[in-house]
Amino acid sequence: MNCFYKLFRNTNSAVCALVLFSLWFTSGLKGDAKKGEVPAEAWMSSLPSHLLISSLTIPGTHNSGALYEPLRGTAACQRLTIVQQLEAGVRFFDIRCRHESDQFAIYHGPVFQHLTYAQIEKTMAEFLRKHPNEVLIASIKQESSPRRNTRSFEDTIREYISEAKALYFTETTIPKLGEARGKIVLLRRFASENNLGIAATNWGHNGFYQGRQLFVQDRFELRDVKTKWELVERGLEHSIQSKNQGLLHLNFTSGYVKNVFGIPNIVTVSNEINQKLANYLAEKSRCRLGCVVTDFMTPKLSRYVFKLNFERNPK
Template sequence: MGIARRDLLRWSAGVGGAAAVGGLGGLALPSAAWAGARTTPRGFPTDNWMRHVKDGVPLRGLTIPGTHDSCCENPNYGTEWSHTQNWGITQQLQEGIRFLDIRCNGLQGAPDELGIYHSSAYQYIRLQDVLNQCRSFLQSHPTETVVMRLKNEYAGGQALGEVEFRRRINYYFNELGFRSLFHFYGWPTIDAARGKVVLLADFANDWGLINWSSTQNSYVDAQDVWEIDEAFPLVKKGKYIVGQFDKAFLNPGHPKMFVNFLSFANGNWPKSNAQTLMDQTVYPYLKARTEQRARFGIVPMDFPDFHVNVLHMLIDKNFV
C-alpha cells in the first residue's frame, strides 16, 4: 500500500513542509523516550559498547546487531505487513543497534531529496533526518560507529533510475554537507570507523564503495532469505539462520563481513514471524553458546524491543 499523492503533497507543504524542500533540520518520526543506559549481562552499556573494543580490531571481526527496514515504525505508513520496528533510529542506536537498513525512493515535491520507503510505502522520514540522527548520536558517542546499508528501493511512483539516484546521493554528500560523516572505501578497523557511518552501497555505482549483496560478493557473505514457498517456512528459515551462524563460527578469519538476517516476511506478520524465530531458533542457539567465542558479523532483526535478551547476547559476543 502506497501513500496517496495528496498526502505526500500535504506533508511537503504543511506538516514538516519547510524542511521537506531543503535544510538540515527537518522533522523525523517521534521516537519513544529513552529511559537511560542499559547494560548487557556482561556489564557493557548499550549506548557505547564499542568503546570497549580495542583499536585495531577489524570491523568485520565483530558481531554487530542491526535492524531490518530500520525506519518502518508505523503500520499506518503501509500495513502491518510493512511494520518491522517500534524503536526510532535514535533509540535503536542508544540501545546498541549498530547496523541500519535504509531504503530510499524519490520524494515527491522535493526534486533533490530521498525519502525512506518500504517498497512503495513512504515512511514519513527523509534520508537527511536519518543522517542527522546518526550524526547527533556519533557526536555524543564518538567511540561508536554505524554501519548503513543505503538502498535504491526502486519501487512505486517515486522510483529513481540509477543515474538520478546517484545524483541525489551526491547532493547529500556535497550540497547538504554529509560527506564527512561517512567512511566509504574498504572495511575499516574499529578505530578508523569511530564517529563515522560506514556506507554499504546497495545502488549501482562505479565509485569503489563497499558494495552490498544479499547473497555474496567480495565484501559480504549474506543470508537474507525472506520468503519460502513450502510447508513450515519458519522451520526452513531457522535452518538458514543457524547455518549462517555456524558458517561464521567455523570461519573466524573469513575476509568478508557475514550478514545474517533474522527477519522473515511471508506467512504471518513480521512481528509474529520474529517471535517464533527468536523463541524457537535464535535465542536457544545463542543461549547454548554464551561462552563460545565467535564473530557473527551483522545480524539485522525485526522488533529488537521485544527481544532485548537476543540484542544483548549479540553485543556481549564481542567480549567473550
C-alpha cells in the first residue's frame, strides 16, 4: 500500500511538473510570437529606453488611412485598417487631414476616406493603453482645400492635443524611447507659430530632403519602377552608413506611374517595389534603416522591417 502511495505521489509530481512546464512554455507563445518571434504588437517593449527613435528600424505606412478609391489604383494606399497596422507592428503613420468645419477628416487628394482624425486618435490611444511601451509617430499634413473653418489648421490640431495631453509628445526634439513610450510623437508637416512638434515643413515635394533632424526620400511621381527602387535602395544605404544617430530617416517606397490615359496607378509600383523590399530586408541582419514607409503594408513585410532591431530574428 505504501509502495502504491509513493508511486502515485511521484506520478502526480511528474504530471504536475509537466503541466507547469507546458503552461510556462506556451505563455510565451502569444500572437505571432508562437515561433519564438518578437510579438508584432509589442516589439518596442524589449528595446532599451535610452535609444533614440531615430536609431531604430521602424515599419511605416504611406497615406495610412487611405483604403478607398473611385477607380482602382488611383487613391487607396493600404488594405489594413489603422488597428490592423498597429497590430502588425507599424509605428510610423502618414496622416492626411482635410480641415473642414474646424475638424480633421482623412483624405487622399480629393477622396474622402470615411475616417476622421478623432477616430484615428481614439484607436491609437486604445492601442497604447494596452501596449504602453510602444511609441507611435504621426506625420500630420494638410490635405485638399480647407472649408467652413473659423480657425487655423494649427489651432485645430492644438485642440485635439489639449484634450489628450498625456497622449502626445510635442517637443521639437527627437525623443528617446523612454521619453515617448505610450505616446504619439508629432511630426509636423504644417506651419506652426509656436514650434509644435518635430518640424518637417521644409520637406519638399517629390524628392529628397535633408535637414538637421530629418532625411527624407519621397520621390513619388515616377516614369518607371526601376528608378524608384534605385532611390529606395539609396535611401536605405544612407540610413545604414549614417553615423548621426539623431537623424531620423524617412524612406518612402510609395509612388505611382501614369497609364496610357495619364491616370496615376499606385498598384503598379507597390506590387514590384514591395517584393524587392522584402527580398532586400530578408538578406539583412541587425541594422538601422529609420522609418521604411510603404503602400499596402502587410504583417509579413512589417516583420521584415522591425526584426532588424534585434540580434536574432527568424525570417
